[in-house]
Amino acid sequence: MKLIDMNNYKRKKHFKFFIKQDYPHMNLCANVEITRLADFLKSNKFPFYFSLIYLSIRTANQVKEFRHRIREGKIIEHEVIHPSFSVMAEDDIFSFCTSRYSADFLSFLQNAQEEAEKVKVEPVIEDEPGRDDLVYITCIPWVSFTSISHPMHLHPVDSIPRIAWGKYFKENGKLLLPFSVQVHHALMDGVHIGRFFKLLQELLNEPEKMLQGLNTLFYH
DSSP states (O other), X not given: OXXXXXXXXXXXXXXXXXXXXXXXXXXXXXXXXXXXXXXXXXXXXXXXXXXXXXXHHHHHHHSGGGGEEEETTEEEEOXXXXXXXXXXXXXXXXXXXEOOOOSSHHHHHHHHHHHXXXXXXXXXXXXXXXXXXXXXXEEETTOOOSOOOOOOOTTTTOOOOEEEEEOOEEETTEEEEEEEEEEETTTOOHHHHHHHHHHHHHHHXXXXXXXXXXXXXXXX
C-alpha cells in the first residue's frame, strides 16, 4: 500500500470536485460476451460463478484506479485487491465471503471454494472492519437486468468498487451476460471503467489464459 502524492496526482481537480458530491458514485451496466468462456468452463468442468469472480478480480487488479481507495480525505493505492463475494446458504439466505486473490487460477479456485463452504455453515452479513483492499462482487442469476444499484455508506466515505452480473441470455448466436461496475467517481472516470470492460472482454474471449499459471501481476 502507498499514499498517492496529491501534488502530482493528475486527477487532483476531479477528485476535489467529486468528493464534495452528495452521491459521488457512478454505475455502468453493459453486456459482455461469454460464448467461448461458457464452452471452456463446461468442457473443463470449472464452476461458472467462481471462474467469473476470478476473471473480475484479475481484471480489477490490472486497472490501477480500481486499487485506489479514499481514507480520511487522502488516496491510497493497494498493491493487490481481493474479492468479497456473496454466497447462497440455506433458506434463500446469502452470506458475505472473502478470499485471497491469486493470479494462479487453480489456486484461487480452491481457496474461494473452501472459504465459501465455511460461510454456508455460518453465514456472515458484516463487513470486515477497517478493510478496504476488496472489491464487492455479487450475482443476480435470476434476472437479465439492464441496471442495478448497491447499498453503501456515504459517511464515512465508501470507495470500494461493486461488481455484479445477472442471468445470461442468447442473442444472434452469442451468449451475453449483463455486467455492472459501480465505482466512486472521485477515484475514476468512464475511461477507467471502459478500460476494465475492454480487459475483461479480452479474457472472456480467450479463457485459456486462465490456466497460464501467472505468478506475477501485470498492471496497466
